[in-house]
Amino acid sequence: MTRTAKTAAPRALVADKRFAIHRAAIKVFAGKGFFNSKVSDIAREAGIADGTVYLYFKSKEDILHSIFDGAMKEFIEDGKRELERLTSPEDRLRRIAELHLERLSADRDLAVVFQVELRGSTKFMREFSAAGFAEYLEIISTTIAEGQRSSSFRKDIKPIVAAKIFYGALDEMVTNWILSDKHYPLVPMAGEVTKIFIGGVAAK
Amino acid sequence: MTRTAKTAAPRALVADKRFAIHRAAIKVFAGKGFFNSKVSDIAREAGIADGTVYLYFKSKEDILHSIFDGAMKEFIEDGKRELERLTSPEDRLRRIAELHLERLSADRDLAVVFQVELRGSTKFMREFSAAGFAEYLEIISTTIAEGQRSSSFRKDIKPIVAAKIFYGALDEMVTNWILSDKHYPLVPMAGEVTKIFIGGVAAK
Amino acid sequence: MTRTAKTAAPRALVADKRFAIHRAAIKVFAGKGFFNSKVSDIAREAGIADGTVYLYFKSKEDILHSIFDGAMKEFIEDGKRELERLTSPEDRLRRIAELHLERLSADRDLAVVFQVELRGSTKFMREFSAAGFAEYLEIISTTIAEGQRSSSFRKDIKPIVAAKIFYGALDEMVTNWILSDKHYPLVPMAGEVTKIFIGGVAAK
Amino acid sequence: MTRTAKTAAPRALVADKRFAIHRAAIKVFAGKGFFNSKVSDIAREAGIADGTVYLYFKSKEDILHSIFDGAMKEFIEDGKRELERLTSPEDRLRRIAELHLERLSADRDLAVVFQVELRGSTKFMREFSAAGFAEYLEIISTTIAEGQRSSSFRKDIKPIVAAKIFYGALDEMVTNWILSDKHYPLVPMAGEVTKIFIGGVAAK
């Protein structure tokens, strides 16, 4: 044995276990829904005892929050990094759409949790809204405003409203993809959405 | 009329009570979410005994289904009737958007149930999808296709994809409106969505 | 139509309906057990409305009591009548056994209720005991005592204990017959029981 | 022993708690009947929480089954052990009767459950019959057949029928004893039953 019995677990292991519970929860929630998932299901999936879950998370709901927060944080960080490289508003919108769909497309279970489970309560939706979602919309909105400033986009639309439209379109693409039995590629939809949206907001 | 009073009266009462439970459930579900709502909450709200609920509905879930089915049926019927009067695809899309938002705007509780509670389970989402939702999308999609045939709309977009984008945009308007603390009017958003969408799909 | 609508129902009809509920209850209780039978099952079987049951019986349990009382009364009356014709204790015991098995054999549903449903509660068992059962045992016991007085039967046994043995043996025959999947004739068992019992109590 | 204390201790505790629930259930079922007993009654009697019951038993009905199975197993094991020591069929029958009554006499609550609660459903009766009861009858039947082979018992009776008679007589003794308000000793009844039964089956 290379690991001694009673020494403190390295910080990395803590992160590992927390991550394992994360992944297990995403899988379980995606499979049977948040309300129908038992904490013991998650524990079994993660290969730990029920009680151990509570050493890393405050409650079952806390896991759900944490899934959202973690993913959203990554989303936004990656998004910002990518957008720095691009200058035209059109390219930026296109890239946002691609990233949005790439992300969720790459992790169907996570997508299910995002599109379905996180919508199950106004309570969560508000927190959802309050937390990262507002920032996400803000990024889109800012991009559109820049397009207006540079006269690429028409000025008779409100950036925040247009941002919601863009987001809503992408969101619906994901939801449809999840619910569909046919396993078509999601990412190409980014082009369709961008094509119509940019057409709609472009200055004549 | 050959129907005697004896049977006619109960018939009306049955409908009344069923309707009362319907309304009560919408209110309760909207207020605390489907999973957190107790059947006894609904019964109290409807002014009846707990057991009476089960004379009109098979289960708590059956009430939710029924809310969706009933509202969707009305939606689609009204929508079709209205659309008959209009000929240009642009007018039709605009009217669809208006109707969509008018409807849900007029009944905030119903809107909450539609936007939030009905999304809480993939199981329901699939039925949702299968049942009325597909027909709803179909109406939009057909309108777009007509626009393409009459050369009002560009032909390099797939009507069904564009329909999802249109629906997604409207859906997001409603969700944002519900979650917002500010009580702004929802219906004007129909114009915003239509403006951008039609701009995006219009032939140059 | 020969019956006017609003006149009082003749006494005979009352008895008819009461009897119909009786029969329906025996069938239903035999089929699914007292606790698992619903009053509405009985009403449906009897072809009447649920509420009507309560015009003839005080409660569901009252029906069960009534089934027992009615059948027991008939049993005992018939038994006494038959026994008057016989003089030897041996013949009387044999006839008791035959009657016991004939009765229950002729109405399997009633037999199930007697052997199974009526045993389901000490509460009922005590009333069962208190009511007709004691009288039934008394008849057997008296017959045995007569046999002792006439020196046909040995005197070193207590008539009441012997009566219980005789009854217990018959009772077990019926229970076994009910539970058996093979549909053998029950009545011949009367001979077997009597043969052994009389052999056992006979004076040497 | 290679078993560590860590596993041995729980093992013992598990058995203890299971047993405690067993005893509690026997007491509660005997007191108010199976259908009228609440799981929480059993839990309270056993000094545990309601939910704990379900860590040891699948359902309320499972407890009843388990009571029967456990007692029946003991019955039969003890019976076989005792019978090995005896050779004459008469002695064996006498000993069976004694054991039967001793057992149930020593645990009145268990007796009530056996005589009353287990009879409350044909469903259970059939399983009852199928499981241990058939084996019990078999032991009696075999003993009688041996008596016939050794010419102690008359050959014009069917062993299995005689066994039912013997069992039925004993069973009735117990039922009467349970229902009686007078607290007379049950065991002496074994002699009465045996005396008459052996007299009845004895070869002349």
Place this chain on the structure above:
DNA sequence: AATGAATGAGCATTCATTCAT
């Protein structure tokens, strides 16, 4: 007498969470 809609008390079972080891 008959109906059957309405009532509402009653209960087995589940499962998130705790805590002694």
Place this chain on the structure above:
DNA sequence: TATGAATGAATGCTCATTCAT
């Protein structure tokens, strides 16, 4: 840290009974 046995609050649904018609 990790365990998993124990807890006990929480609730959808049933069905015997009532009563207005």
